[in-house]
Amino acid sequence: SEAEIIMATEExxxxxxxxxxxxxxxxxEAKRINLTVGDRDIIVIHHQGTFYSMDQHCYHAGGxxxxxxxxxxxxMLCIVCPKHKYKMSLEEGEGIYKASNPKEPEQPARWYSKGIKQRVHKVTEVDGNIFVTLSDCPGWIESDYYQGEKGREELKKA
Ligand code: FES
Structure with a gap:
């Protein structure tokens, strides 16, 4: 109902x-959709019963x-960018990679975090409708680059 939608918006x-x-x-049914809301290109994903949303262009090179x-x-559930296989968590947009430590070659390779690289947005469901609240996390997150004019120009050239 409209009242519930307004409530979700306020919450x-x-x-x-x-x-x-x-x-x-x-x-x-679609599993994933790309769309532009406000001034942002985002992806909304449904995977194993949960909805996620993040910037749709990969932070590395816009994949x-x-x-x-x-x-x-x-x-961690991660999306693997098809372009160069960078991995980022669906929940937080944390970039992760696996590597071995050259100082400890006998140790098996392990996972490392690069920190938050892909901006993620909040998904809310109300009355059969899906809403996305764009992230207002302050500061620069690397995927912001492809949301700006320069980044978008680069995407067009690619
Ligand atoms: Fe390089 Fe996504 S563009 S891994």
Missing amino acids: NGDSSRCFLVGKKTDII PLLNGDIEEFNS
Whole structure:
């Protein structure tokens, strides 16, 4: 109902950053959708019963996350960018990679974090509709680059 939608908007704080992105059933069927809300290109993902949202262009070089595989690494569900296989967690946009320590060559390779690299957005479900509240996390997150004019120009050239 409209009242519930308004409530969801208010619960999410800044209503100007909260957008209706589609019907739950449609997104489940599509599995993933790319769309632009406000001034941001985002992806909304449904995977194993949970909705996620993040910037749609990979922080590394703008690769299309729409075509990335979802796999679990280091007990975290991650999307793997199809372009150069960078991995980032669906929950937080944390970039992770596996490496061995050259100082301890006898130790097996382990997972390392690069910190938050991909900006993630909050997904809310109300009454069969899916809303995304854009992240207002302050400061620069690397995927912001491809949301800016320069980054978008680069994407067009690629
Ligand atoms: Fe995504 Fe390089 S563009 S891994």
